[in-house]
Amino acid sequence: MVATAVQDRYWDRVVHNDGAGARAIVDTVLTDGTPLDGILTGLVGDAQRRVGSLWAADEWTVAREHAATAVNEQVVQHLRRRIRSWRDDAAVRAARGTPPLLVVCAEREWHALPALMLTARLESEGYAVAYLGADVSTLALQRAIADHEPRVTLVSASLSSSLVFVRRHVETATASGVPVVVGGAAFDPAGLRARRIGATAQALDPADVGSLLATLPRRVPAVPPLRTDAAREAFALLAAVGPHTDAVTQRVARRGGPGTTAVLDQVPHVLGALAAALLTDDASIVSETRTWLDAVGDARRCERSTLAEVWAAVTEQVADYPLGRRMLADAA
Structure with a gap:
């Protein structure tokens, strides 16, 4: 857990677009022994929820929302660099010798922070991850699958309007035999939407992804076309x-x-x-x-x-x- 006072200090840096100050706070709590998950959820996630609430309430403009989100993204990228510095050479070689996990956002899905946070979490658990970011086109996904030969494709979607594009990613990945795990606010907890678009599995919580990966088949058949x-x-x-x-x-x-x-x-x-x-x-x-x-x-x-x-x-x-x-x- 992260103390409320620390959350407030971090939030103050986000509000003032102070990426360096936000990173300094993160470095301090890391040194104090706060686990990565506590930082991702207790600092970055907490701040991003406040950002969304302020936009929804018309207290912040879209531009200010984007600036604050950029600070959070800088912090997560900083954490990824710290994670890489912690891993010894043997762990790096082992990760490089296994098929990576491919983390992408749906096409026209610009809310990349959840996928970036997931990437940091997976890297901290020792996985090799290829992160493609926001608004990944079908063509870009095809190329990435050919280049990386991933173990699984993880598709993040925050908006329900992204679900048709998620379906296209499911079609693209499974056509190459690659399982697809979906997650994000666009999906319902019962998993109905994930099943209807043909996903191999749904991650309800980023913390569950690691254990979920162990249950996935190595290869999957291409999803049949939707002809309704x-x-x-x-x-x-x-x-x-x-x-x-x-x-x-x-x-x-x-x-x-x-x-x-x-x-x-x-x-x-x-x-x-x-x-x-x-x-x-x-x-x-x-x-x-x-x-x-x-x-x-x-x-x-x-x-x-x-x-x-x-x-x-x-x-x-x-x-x-x-x-x-x-x-x-x-x-x-």
Whole structure:
């Protein structure tokens, strides 16, 4: 555990974009004997939750959120360097002689910190890890699998709108026989979404990944294609997110008023979440997204009539997707 006073000092450095100061605090608590997990969860994780809460409450701008996140990322990279300095030559050679773990984010998933924290944790446990970072395209994943021949691909997704892209990573990795472990806030605790997209396994907690790896098969068959009507709607909707977003924006933007721009900025996520709900046959994704968007609007004093207009415009845009339209209606 990390003392509250230390958490507050670390948070103060994050707030002031002081990467050097944040790293100094981490070095001190490491010297005092705090385990890596305590730092990742008690300092970095705690600070990042505060960052997200402040953005959600409209107390911080996106730019300030990104700056604070960058400090946390600098700290985790610093921890990775410290981890490498702790490992002796024999451990390094042993790790190099085994297939690495490949850690990636889904395409268009920019929340890389959870994957980076997982990478640090796995490296501290002695694993060789190839970390690709945020927004990893299918082509980049194909190349990485060919280059690294990984034991497993671990895919991180924080947003439900990333789930269709996670499915593409599952298809890519399993086509080469590589197991896929998924995790992150985009997934439900029961594992429904992970199963529906064909993942080999789901990690509910980063601390469980090490033990989970031991249970995975060495090779897996390629996942079969998804040919349901819902899957076809999901892929078609995702391909048309740009035009649909433009149409929703044109209809709603003229209303003006506080919070309207911020709400409209989330329309691509809303459409992507609907695609994910279709792909996984999980209508709760739509309900969660509606509740979340309403909270974003309320925090920014967006009029409820404007929020209603956004949902009406989204519904209009999915007129050609009968299953998607039904999901929106059920969540209204």
